[in-house]
Amino acid sequence: MQRLLSIEWYKIRYYKTFWILLGLFVLGMFCLNYLVFGMNVKVKTQAGEQNADLILGHPYSYPDIWHTVSFMSGYLLFLPGLIIITVMTNEYTYKTHRQNIIDGWTRLQFIGVKLIWALILAVISTVVALVVVLWLGALGTSPFGFTKFAFLGYFFLEALSYMSIALLLGLLLKRAGLAIALFFLYIMILKNAIAYLIDHLTSSNAGNYLPLKSADALLPFPFIKDLAKAIMQPPPPVTTLIVVSVVYLGLFVWAVIGIFQKSDL
Amino acid sequence: MNVLSVQQLTKRYGSIIALDGVSFDVPQGSIFGILGPNGSGKTTTLGIVTDVLKATHGNYQYFGSAPTAQHRQKIGTLLETPNFYHYLSAVENLRISATIKGKGLEDIPQVLQRVNLFERKNSAFSTFSLGMKQRLAIAAALLGSPEVLILDEPTNGLDPVGITEIRELIKSLRQEGKTIIMASHLLDEVEKVCTHMVVLKKGKVITEGKVNDILAQGDSVEVGAAGQPGLASCLRSYPGVKKVEELPTGHVQAFFEEKEVPMGKLNAYCFSQGITLDFLAPKRKSLETRFLELTEENKTTYAKAPQH
Incomplete structure (x- = not known):
């Protein structure tokens, strides 16, 4: 395992594109x-704190900042995708995928370490998001708290889903x-367009069950919550969304491993 | 002991049959040539035994046991084109290969020296010429001093000096007791370097065996006896002679049905017929002639097959 990761490290440590993309992401x-x-601060100063609180809520105060x-x-x-x-x-x-196999990796080792890549990038994304929460949270006045911390977990699931679908497409x-x-x-485009179409045709919120959309739906629009509640279809229950997202994740991983094991390289 | 044994390998791409029941054995210590024109299935065969391609049917063994990734770690392979990370230097690329093979990094300077790339070890692969890329691929195959090497068209893209260097390298590797499996469409390369070979055409094995045996088939002798007429007719009467041709040099070439030509007996026979030979040399067929013959023979069998 450690050797697999060290080989991936040798591959990217002098690869500028990787570091630039990672830097841009952070x-x-x-x-x-x-x-x-x-923008939030600006609205507050212009519209007056009370009015702003009424419309926007407290998106950058604990606990809503997690969301x-x-x-x-x-x-x-x-x-990261x-x-x-x-x-x-x-x-x-x-053609180094061939060379890695020729040199003595099993196909499972080759594709397994790419899946670990997906996991590592999802973890990095989540850690960066955590740092941002701590930073912006410290700029506010509300005391730190773990309430609604679960949203960061949903973000991790969302990130992992994006990474695995990116890997499958690659x-x-x-x-490239x-x-x-x-x-x-x-x-x-497609994700939202198809979801809208499904919702419209079935007069339901079934569009939320599309790949990636299910993970996105775990993190609904965080501003003007009361207004949003009034005009938008209520999202499906969180548990259902988590289960659907995990099933998709399993399918992607299964497809990635299966395809690479069986195909000619 | 066979290093590699291949049985009934078949590979189909849709309706195209790239390999059709190919079987052969690679004895330990041999330089085994896989010879055939472009598209005959050489790289497909090597791709299957390195797990890059999946065979439709058939199987193969290394050292008599089912193939594993550990076998591949112990085999140095150059398949089709040099495959390296373009943005990494020669050393960085070899570091990846060596680590996958589970070998230490101490071999890297030595293999780079062996293929004359040591001075360019820190240059990015993308700056290399075709010949340098090929030599780096050979260096990668030499990492960890493997007992078996698989080299697919190893002299591809090299200049004449480079070609000679690689041939010398292959010969010296053989002296170290290594087994080398080499694919080539260059007949004289196989003739100069290999001890054993298999000839492929359109995915089928045409012939297999020791290079000397295959070349010896249908031997001939060039004979001269200056100023003595009747040499040709004398040879025609010798038992076992298939055909006699008079050469522009005045010499006569006699073709025998048997592989082994009895030079001594032939000389004695001519002498007993009153002809003193002043030139007698066995003529080994060049691989090229033999190869064309083999593929021709193959064509004839195709032609004889009933038409549907």
């Missing part, structure tokens, strides 16, 4: 969250450009 996490935090930061950070998960796609499709581009399409295009198209 920077983006701080900037995006701070930007929205700043707000997790929700906002979800918009940046495409970056890009890293996963690059790491996977690089092997195809350089594995299936083999070419194609995999990235389809990944972006799905997470930014």
Whole structure:
């Protein structure tokens, strides 16, 4: 296990693209969250604290900050997804997936360590989100508390789902450009469009059960909560969403392992 | 003891049959050539025995037991093209190979020296010429001093000096007692380097065995007896002679049905017929002639097959 990881480390430690993407992600996490935090402050100063509290709630105070930061950070998960796609499709581009097997890795070792990559990036994303919560939380006045900490757990599940679908796309399409295009198209447009269509046609909230959408739905829109409750369909129960997300995750992992074990390289 | 034994390997891509029931054994200590024109199934065969491709049917063993990843760790392999991370240096790439093989890093400088790449060890792979890439791939195959090497077109992309260097390297590896399995479409490469070979065509084995035996089949002798007419007719009357040809040099070439040509007896026979030979040399067929013959023979059998 340690040897598997050290080999992956040798592969990326001098790979500039990886470090740039990772740096952009961390920077983006701080900037995006701070930007929205700043907007929030601005609204409060302009509309008056009482009015703002009435509409916005307290998105950057404990305990709601766990929810707000997790929700906002979800918009940046495409970056670690890009890293996963690059790491996977690089092997195809350089044909090093063949060489690794030829040199004596089993196919399970090769693809297993890529799944560990997905896990590591999900953990990194979650840790960065935690740091952002602690930072922005410290700027506020409310005391620290673990209430609603579960939202960070949902974010981890969301991140893991994004990483595993990115890995699956990289594995299936083999070419970085194609995999990235389809990944972006799905997470930014198709996912929401199809969900909307399903909701509309079935007059239900079944669109929430699409891949990735189920994990997204664990983190509903955190601002203007009362208004949102009034105009939006209530999301499915949290337990159902977790189960559906985990089942999808299992399917992705199973597909990734199965495809790589059986196919010609 | 066979290093590698292959039985009835078949590989289909849809309706295309890339390999059709290929079987052969690689004896320990041999330099085993897999010879065939482009598209005959050489790389497909090697791809299957390195677990890069999955066979449709058939199986293979290393040292008499079912293949495992541990076997691959102990085999140095160059398959088709050099596969390395373009953004990493030669040393960094070899570090990855060595770690996967479970070998130490102390071999790296030595293998780079052996293929004359030591001075470029810190250059990125992407800056290498085709020949340097090929040599780095051979260096990677040499890591950990494996007992068995699989080399697919090892002289691909090399200049004449590089080709000679690699051939010398292969010969010196053989002297170290290593077994080398080498695919090539270059006939004279196999002839110069290999001890055993299998000839493939369109995914089928045409012939297999020791290179000398395969080449010896249908031997001939070039004979000269200056100023003495009747040499040709004398040879025609010798038992076992299939055909006699007069060469532009004045010499005569006699083709025998048997593989072993009795040179001494032939000389004595000519002398008894009143002809003193001043030139007598066995002519081994070049592999090229033999190869064309083999593939021709194969064509004839195709032609004889009933048409549907």
